[in-house]
Amino acid sequence: MSASNPPAKRNLTIYQGATFDDSAVWKAGETKATVQPVDLTGCTARxxxxxxxxxxxxxxxxxxxxxxxxxxxxxxEIAFNLDPVLTAALTWRSGVYDLEIVYPDGAVRRLFSGAVTVSREVTRAGATP
Structure with missing residues (x-):
């Protein structure tokens, strides 16, 4: 993927009260035969x-x-992790996001963008009548 490619559209759903663990593997190459994972060593993400x-x-x-x-x-690999205590506390229902990779030299690549939906929790721990 060259830096001029637009970010991939990737919508996310977070289930309130549940662990959110999702991941993706960033791959690039000139042809299908040369596609390999992108080395993210030394990078940060936001x-x-x-x-x-x-x-x-x-x-x-x-x-x-x-x-x-x-x-x-x-x-x-890019892995996301939110614990169930954090997702249970989410009060908003939808939003938008983007994910940026920051290289050690300061270059920034926007990799994903999309919508985020919070699916409201019905079953809650300790809520027995």
Missing amino acids: MQIREKIDSPTPLLELTTENGRIILGGVTG
Whole structure:
């Protein structure tokens, strides 16, 4: 993938009260025969979810620094993880996001963008009548 390629559209659903663990592998190559995982060694990642693109405050932030994004180095894997306590506390229902990869030299690549939906939880721990 060259830097001029637009980000892939990838919509996400977070299930309130459940662990959110999703992943993708970033691969690139000139032809199908040469496609390989992109080496993410030394990179960081950041992702913000906002109600609308121009909303001033993020609803949720995932980064490699806060442990909500884990990069797999030479495997090209990008993993997202939110614990069930955090997802149970989500009060918003939808938003938009993008995911950026930051290279050690400071270059930034927007890899994904899309909509995020929170599927509301019906069953809650400790809610027995």
